[in-house]
Amino acid sequence: MKVLQVAAEGSPFLKTGGLADVIGALPKALKESGVDVRVIMPRYKNIPETYRNRMEYLGNIEVPLAWRRVYCGLFKLVYDGVVFYFIDNEYYFGARDGAYGYYDDGERFAYFNRAVLQALPELEFQPDIIHSHDWHAAMIAVLMQKHYLHDLFYTSIRTVYTIHNLQFQGIYPYGVFNELLGLTHDYFQYDRVEHEGCVNFMKGGINYSDIVTTVSRTYADEIRTPHFGEGLDGALRWAGGRLRGIVNGIDDQLYDPRSDAKLFQMYSEEDAIQGKAANKKELQRLVGLDVNESVPLIGMVGRLTDQKGLDLVAHVLHEVMEADDVQLVVLGTGDDRYEQMFRDYAARYPGKLAVQTKFDDGLARQIYAASDLFLMPSRFEPCGLSQLLALRYGSIPIVRETGGLNDTVQAYNEFTGEGNGFSFTNYNAHDMLYTIRRAIAFYTRSDDWQRLVRTAMSGDYSWTESARQYREIYEELIERRIQQLEAQAADAEAAAADNRLIADNDVVEQSIARSDLSEDSQRARPTAGLSPQVL
Template sequence: MNILLAAAEINPFAKGGGMADVTSYLCIEWAEMGHDVVAVLPSYKAIDKSAYGLVETEISFDVSMGFSKEKAVVYRGTFPNSSAKIYLIGHEEFFDEEYVYGDRNEDEDDDRRFIFFNKAIPELCKAINFKPDILNCHDYHTSFVMPILKTQYQSEPLFERTGTIFTIHNLSYQGIYDKYRVMDFTEMKHKEFEVGSWFEHEGKVNFMKTGIMYADRIITVSPTYAEEIKEPYYSEGMQDAINSRLRDITGVLNGVNYRIWDPKIDIFLSKNYNSESLEIKEQLKLEYLEESKIPSKKHHLPLISFVNRLTEQKGLDIIENKINKLLSTNKFILAVLGEGQEKYEDLIIEAKNQFPNNVILHLKYDEGEAHRLIAASDFLLMPSKFEPCGLTQMYALKYGTIPIVRSTGGLADTITNYISEKGIGNGISFPHYNRDEFEAAIRKAVDLYKSKEHIEIIRRNGMEENHSSKRCAKKYIEIFKEVLDNKD
């Protein structure tokens, strides 16, 4: 089938978070299955086009944005080592930013630039004569392609049977904007934006709600998250919209691209290993600690890493009041890789200053550093307040690094608490989001580390699991076929 995937981030071209990894492996896996895959991405200034073999085409067209027409230019390429095609839609002003999602602290113009991107996608299909059987939109940034197709291109032969699927990666990012601006940019009828409409939510236009209401089917990135978002605590104000589409929502657990995340072949590691050569993992840990200037007298301590955004969602508010108390025990080394909210960055900097020989800090995310740190670590910390899926814990499993997680969303679907008497389980999990359970989980990890036998059992349990992206991609195809069958 012809599959069109639209997203604001796709690895390796542009990455702001885990969604980039998912959109990337989906395209690659679908292409390997024999499908004709076209991915569409904004042409951000930060993308090194020459590095990825992206070339500017002769394709250009005007996109009507209400009171103005804006020119779109198009770049073309393919995914590395894949037949999947990638098209970048550019504009002289809209994507001229350092960050994928615009200025880090200012996104007030995102409605205009993403509506431009959404409106350009059908025109791109016409320009390259691509007739999509399926349009898969990821998160709110691409949600308006679906109503645009259904209201402005319904008579176009290219789109007469196109099935639409909306993938929700994180319901907390919704794209909420002034409805009068969006009316002008989309050129849709004013009645479409009245109170109670599919676009409107609390007097604003809500891009997330738009995707939920206009898609033929909705996918969340884990089965547990699909259940959780039915509840007010997790629905982020979208409960009515979600409850109106319950029959059409399916949870599909994200997967791992083992072409990239596998310690047997990882290009970022100085030595490769598997479950039968865990002594090499220990060597990588010692190398990492030496490079990080951790005194050799502390090398026997467990290394617990946090590889994620420094935000409340990722559990920083329960870490906040416990971190100094735990570090003062001098029973583990904490390594942090990631950036985020200033107050949490300051928290980790303060911990580093107070415990310089027990804290490793990298506030700028780096892909290679993430691979090396996960391989070197004994434990990976993910005490999330909520977690639609999470990929890092699945990377950790493959690398024999034991996840310490709060049991929610995809973490609940992938991590089972280790039972020492039975030798089953692949990590340490705690059910309730509070500081005491977080502290108890850390102390359990430190105690467990004293038993080499149990540590090796847990590591091998995790390394032998299969969370391949192929499984995830196949499930998507099953849903695509169901959507197309319903159109016959």
């Protein structure tokens, strides 16, 4: 089985968000399961020189883009056993910082989609499946149907499209559609790629891909509704059984408290309580909290935005700081008002709240290891990785029951001992506050808490199960393709048999006709020599 993953970013080459983590980890897990998986992405300026210098130049092609034919260089690098291909164009990718945020992103990624398809024969890799990720690669299935299915190289390829964040859809004016994608007007319809008078890359991926996935089962259900669907709920409902949900995983070798050198002290499931206490004291010293290993420490790591539930936190933070014996450590950047809010509270409650408005992977790991609880009250969350990392390091999540948070965190049941965290349903600040206080209450119960930490750390949060589910989807599409080919062959054979039968009938009918003519002729001959009197 051959699979090509298409994405705009991938770790360790370039990362702006969780998509890069997926592209860095999922192919490795698929390869371990026996899939010949490869990745293709742009060759950005900001890819570290250590990787750029190791890339092998494969050649170049021309990519049709409207009336132009545009240069495309092809590079290759093997990383962790996975082949990565890179689309090189100095104007679109090689001379710009970062990945997105340019006025011509529509043109840049229209080019990228077309270049991927144009490059495949030159790469000497004919995939069974092209698996595209997010809006940047969403037009692969559309362009393949329009421009490439006449070529036998492409006719057997099937497509999978994964939505990581429905908020970013790749919506651009009609000119991008007509001028750059080379699509005829019949594609610019509401049930195809048109959305409110513009071309919508993501909508094209949803409507034209053989199977559409998103990054959790709950989120797959949520986005079929107007509240979560971001204007595409109709297309997602129409997708029906083609829409599936598969939870992301994490790289459990990269994130392992037993071997993570960035921690103050490494620990395992067996000595987690002691190990986390040691990490807590060191983190408290580092960020300026009162050093007290018995006080529950809540961690928050991530973007400081409304989507992450920071408006709920703002409503009750004063109450928590005043009334509860608890500490809070926050790491992240985002909206100015939330960054300033935490700075103000850190100044007002020194020793109880500390904030670092930056991103620091080492400090993030130290917070996961040191914190007792991890707060993630998201308004919506397609999957979420922070709660998985918190569980891996034995920090018990407090989450709202939405998207991937609902699929990965099960509320603790003190009567059965089941569950790995705490959760609340309604998007309500005081529901969240009640849940925080419930979690703090269980923190003081040693037996319950040790059970919770053991359960959290013993869970399987790796990509193994996710990769198995993706492989099942690939196998389903390949089997469907085989069945289609067999059905086509059967239809062709039936048509040939019908043609033979028709031909045989024609022969019989012609033979009968000749026989009838012969008999008529035989009857006619004697009468020719008889006299009129006899007749």
